[in-house]
Amino acid sequence: MRILLLASAFNSLSQRLHAELRDRHHTVDVHVAGDDGELRAAVRRLRPDLVLAPMLRTAIPPDVWSEFTCLIVHPGPPGDRGPSSLDRAIQEGRTEWGVTVLQAEAEMDAGPVWAWAHCRLPERGKSDLYRNEVSDAAVSAALLAVERFASGTYAPQPQHGPGWWGTVRERPVLRQEKRRIDWAKDRTDTVLRKLRAADSQPGVLDVLCGGEWYLHGGHREPHLRGRPGELLATRAGALCRATTDGAVWIPELRRRRAPGGPATFKLPAVTALGSLLPPLPEVAAPLMPGDDVDPGWTDIAYHEAGPAGFLCFSFPGGAMSSDHCRRLLEAYRFALGRPTSVLVLGCGRDFFSNGIHLNVIEAAPDPAAESWANITAMDDLVAAVLTTTDRLVVAAVGGNAAAGGVMLARAADEVWCRAGSVLNPHYRLMGLYGSEYWTYTLPRRVGAAEAERLTGQALPVSAAAAERIGLVDRVLDCGPEEFAPSAAHLAGLFAASPVVQGRIAAKKAARRADERARPLASYREEELAVMRGQFFTPESPYHALRSAFVRKRPAPAGLLSRT
Numbered sequence: 001m002r003i004l005l006l007a008s009a010f011n012s013l014s015q016r017l018h019a020e021l022r023d024r025h026h027t028v029d030v031h032v033a034g035d036d037g038e039l040r041a042a043v044r045r046l047r048p049d050l051v052l053a054p055m056l057r058t059a060i061p062p063d064v065w066s067e068f069t070c071l072i073v074h075p076g077p078p079g080d081r082g083p084s085s086l087d088r089a090i091q092e093g094r095t096e097w098g099v100t101v102l103q104a105e106a107e108m109d110a111g112p113v114w115a116w117a118h119c120r121l122p123e124r125g126k127s128d129l130y131r132n133e134v135s136d137a138a139v140s141a142a143l144l145a146v147e148r149f150a151s152g153t154y155a156p157q158p159q160h161g162p163g164w165w166g167t168v169r170e171r172p173v174l175r176q177e178k179r180r181i182d183w184a185k186d187r188t189d190t191v192l193r194k195l196r197a198a199d200s201q202p203g204v205l206d207v208l209c210g211g212e213w214y215l216h217g218g219h220r221e222p223h224l225r226g227r228p229g230e231l232l233a234t235r236a237g238a239l240c241r242a243t244t245d246g247a248v249w250i251p252e253l254r255r256r257r258a259p260g261g262p263a264t265f266k267l268p269a270v271t272a273l274g275s276l277l278p279p280l281p282e283v284a285a286p287l288m289p290g291d292d293v294d295p296g297w298t299d300i301a302y303h304e305a306g307p308a309g310f311l312c313f314s315f316p317g318g319a320m321s322s323d324h325c326r327r328l329l330e331a332y333r334f335a336l337g338r339p340t341s342v343l344v345l346g347c348g349r350d351f352f353s354n355g356i357h358l359n360v361i362e363a364a365p366d367p368a369a370e371s372w373a374n375i376t377a378m379d380d381l382v383a384a385v386l387t388t389t390d391r392l393v394v395a396a397v398g399g400n401a402a403a404g405g406v407m408l409a410r411a412a413d414e415v416w417c418r419a420g421s422v423l424n425p426h427y428r429l430m431g432l433y434g435s436e437y438w439t440y441t442l443p444r445r446v447g448a449a450e451a452e453r454l455t456g457q458a459l460p461v462s463a464a465a466a467e468r469i470g471l472v473d474r475v476l477d478c479g480p481e482e483f484a485p486s487a488a489h490l491a492g493l494f495a496a497s498p499v500v501q502g503r504i505a506a507k508k509a510a511r512r513a514d515e516r517a518r519p520l521a522s523y524r525e526e527e528l529a530v531m532r533g534q535f536f537t538p539e540s541p542y543h544a545l546r547s548a549f550v551r552k553r554p555a556p557a558g559l560l561s562r563t
């Protein structure tokens with residue numbers, strides 16, 4: 001079928017559906033909603049069999065939905081209506097939820113139901129759930145709806161009358177007044193629910209250090225205590241704040257936009273507050289906590305199970321600043337000092353990595369210099385992985401990855417990926433040539449022609465397609481919460497298998513031969529020579545594209561075609 005994906009942004013779910021539908025041999029076009037006239041022109045030109053809207057913030061014009069069947073993906077169970085479904089479900093503490101695919105009609109979310117799927121809501125932030133449990137349910141419901149539509153015989157279920165079992169509940173947008181944290185009254189559970197329901201957007205508006213800030217992210221702190229609302233400590237750029245019965249870690253902040261002022265963007269909390277932050281102790285979590293120690297939230301941690309080591313990391317939005325890269329490299333070196341034969345990197349759910357931290361770069365006094373520092377730190381990390389020859393390294397990609405984040409994973413000997421992951425192995429959308437030794441790793445894995453196609457077309461790739469082309473070595477067909485235990489189980493079997501020592505020896509020999517043929521340093525130099533030009537030329541598209549990206553503005557017209 002010819003399917004038009006209509007979305008307010010080509011976001012993770014749209015990318016995943018795009019990849020999954022193409023994998024099933026549908027012809028898929030994408031239209032980013034905005035101007036109704038342009039939408040009308042697109043549907044009349046493309047004449048799709050079906051319009052599928054994975055994430056739409058605006059209504060489809062009646063003349064479009066009456067001429068073409070338009071299916072809307074709604075992140076709530078049948079009968080649930082309104083724009084803040086998932087936010088409300090999380091804030092109410094629900095543990096079970098659903099995703100419904102319904103037909104567009106005059107009344108929002110009120111059309112007949114084509115398919116729906118159930119999902120669990122573990123205690124995670126909204127965007128993480130959206131990219132994982134909700135995305136899995138949305139894909140299975142959307143694919144079922146597409147199949148039913150293609151059959152030509154399926155009658156969707158109206159939200160009333162015979163056969164209807166749902167409860168219609170119209171719920172308005174969840175505004176900041178209802179998200180507000182009352183630090184003097186709210187218990188940790190309540191605070192965490194509010195933070196998770198607003199993570200990563202819109203955040204919870206609050207007052208901190210005399211200013212108005214949106215709080216982004218929230219994790220329970222097991223030990224530190226203080227007066228409710230008091231700032232207690234910092235850790236890896238995050239702030240710890242006391243509740244009535246405990247404390248929480250808040251990793252990121254965004255300054256409230258001044259009326260008529262420029263758009264603001266999220267930053268690590270300590271960076272955002274800068275000199276406004278009162279002196280606080282930095283309470284680091286141990287990198288390798290003992291079994292009986294609960295260190296609470298941390299962005300980098302190491303543990304072992306027999307001959308397998310696990311260096312787990314998770315950074316908000318998958319963005320890795322110079323500081324993240326350096327700390328992770330330090331932890332990687334620690335892991336290399338341990339007696340293991342397999343070292344697993346990542347292991348978490350949600351984003352593995354999306355490359356250099358564009359927000360931190362944008363906020364730096366000299367963004368070009370910070371871009372350079374960040375890519376250098378990233379390259380140092382990737383180099384350490386590429387030159388590890390005394391053990392096998394596995395990248396365990398539990399969520400999505402993009403740009404340098406995919407190349408970081410590809411530097412490992414094996415890449416294991418969750419079935420629902422979407423990979424964007426390209427830098428083009430940021431106007432960059434890219435580094436992370438991709439010119440060494442990518443063609444060796446997928447071939448020169450495929451590497452050129454991936455980096456040039458700049459399209460998302462599903463985990464299944466990535467495995468087919470050799471970008472990924474193994475796909476784990478499991479839920480987001482099961483990924484880490486499944487990867488750990490596999491890593492244990494792998495580390496104990498008799499083939500490991502042979503593979504380590506072969507890897508050492510292959511690295512030596514590759515180095516003789518062309519030193520790794522020369523790949524890096526060549527990549528960085530191009531990147532240097534892109535960073536240090538003020539009029540290069542990268543600066544305008546980065547500025548638009550962090551402020552959530554559309555990419556300036558014409559810039560992408562020049563990259």
Ligand code: COA
Pocket residue numbers: 010011012013127200201266316317318319320354355356357358359401402403404405424427429430432549550
């Ligand atoms: N730096 C800073 N923030 C980043 C980031 C990066 N490299 N990559 C993603 N993010 C943030 C986004 O701003 C967004 O923040 P929000 O949750 O507050 O809105 C969040 O991560 C999720 O990204 P979003 O773009 O909404 O998700 P998506 O699934 O629609 O798209 C990507 C995912 C990775 C394709 C897209 O974010 C992207 O192109 N990122 C930039 C990749 C890149 O060019 N890196 C630099 C070169 S190495």
